[in-house]
Amino acid sequence: MADSKVALTTGANSGIGLATVLELARRGFRSVGSVRGEAKAEAVAKAAADAGVQVETVLLDVTDPEGCAEVVDRLRPAVVVNNAGYSATGAIEDVDDEEARQAFETMVLAPMRMARLALPHMRQGGGGRIVNVSSIYGIATTPLTGWYQACKHALEALSDALRAEAAGSGVKVVLVEPGGFRTGIWEEAEREVQRRAGSRYEPGYRRILTGTRLAQPVMGEPAQVARVIGRAATARLPRARYLVGYDAQALAVVQRLTPTAVKDRVSRLVLGL
Ligand SMILES: NC(=O)c1ccc[n+]([C@@H]2O[C@H](COP(=O)([O-])OP(=O)(O)OC[C@H]3O[C@@H](n4cnc5c(N)ncnc54)[C@H](OP(=O)(O)O)[C@@H]3O)[C@@H](O)[C@H]2O)c1
Structure with missing residues (x-):
């Protein structure tokens, strides 16, 4: 049976995941976050101590099916927040099968595996909550981050x-x-672009990086997303989706109202494609 007090968040040592484990602890959950190393567990412990809350950590790479099963069966969480992810920046022509597979393993297969494993416990306990951290790019599309x-x-x-x-x-x-929030995901994007040096899409990557560097000072804090996740985890009647941030809301409208040919032309112009 799921333990109604346990909330498990994946990718908890940084950004939105870290803010979420703190938020869920503040809301009275036994908040557990997954991390991929001892040093990262220590970073979570320090952040929790600074925030005056208690957060536990478990070691887990979400692409490890046995690890996921062990963690979920041991904790039997009533709330699972599937947050672990990364930017996966790259033109279709630049991303090989292995890289694409890794992105899908982390951001698609893993969240569904966690849900599949947690569901029987939740059902036995009379209910539960699965919060999946998607993105405005679950609705909208632009070039160079297709995967x-x-x-x-x-x-x-x-x-x-x-x-x-x-x-x-x-x-x-x-x-x-979420729209754009100030987290480690942008440093990861910079590293990915560095790995693609010499690509014919390099000028486009550079423009993306310039855009995100300029946008970072005005991006929101991950705590804003965490508060929405906290609400999604506890509201009696949660909505099916929560767009977070003015940029996400604006982009969702643009996506709905702009003809595809216009969107294509604008993104080619902006990215120099
Ligand atoms: N920041 C934004 O603007 C934004 C916007 C829309 C959606 N999102 C989504 O928000 C989520 C969190 O991202 P973030 O922005 O907070 O980035 P972040 O600061 O880079 O945090 C990502 C977290 O995911 C973890 N992770 C990555 N791959 C993993 C794996 N295979 N197993 C376990 N953990 C893994 C990372 O662990 P390591 O430190 O070990 O790598 C890290 O803890 C992602 O799903 C992202 O797509 C972010």
């Missing part, structure tokens, strides 16, 4: 299917769709 967007679009589709499948068991499935 990231494919992962988030897949996560959206799977979450929609799961929401109806799990509803009869009292399990609510919620998508959180």
Whole structure:
């Protein structure tokens, strides 16, 4: 049976995941975050101590199926926040099968595996909550991060299917769709672009990096997303999706109202493609 007090967040040592484990602890959960190393566990412990809350950590790479099963069966969480992810920047022509597979393993297969493992415990406990951290790029699309967007679009589709499948068991499935927030994901994007030196798409990558560097000072703090995740995890009647940030809300409208030919022309112009 799921333990109604346990909330498990994946990728908890940084950015939105770190803010989320703190937020869920403040909301009274036994908040547990997954990390990929002892030093990262220590970083979480320090952040929790600074915030005056208690957070536990478990060692887990979400692409390890046995590790996921061990963690979920041991903790039997009533709330699972599937947050672990990374930027997966790259033109389709630059990303090989292995890189694409890794992105899907981390941001699509892993969240669904965690849900599949947690569901029987949640059902036994009379209900539960699965919060999947998607992105505005689960709705909108732009060039040069196609695999990231494919992962988030897949996560959206799977979450929609799961929401109806799990509803009869009292399990609510919620998508959180942030715009741009100041986290480690942008440093990861810089490293990915460095690895693609010499690509014919390099000028486009440079423009993306310039854009994100300029945008970072005005980006929101991850705590803002964490508060929305906290609400999604506790509201009696949570919404199916929460767009977080003015940029996400604006982009969602642009995506709906702008003809594809216009969007293509603008993104080619902006990225020099
Ligand atoms: N920041 C934004 O603007 C933004 C916008 C929309 C959506 N999101 C989504 O928010 C989520 C969190 O990202 P963030 O912005 O907070 O980035 P972040 O600061 O880089 O944090 C990402 C976290 O995911 C973990 N992670 C990555 N791959 C993992 C794996 N295979 N197993 C376990 N943990 C793994 C990282 O662990 P390591 O430190 O060990 O790598 C890290 O803890 C992602 O799903 C991202 O797509 C972010």
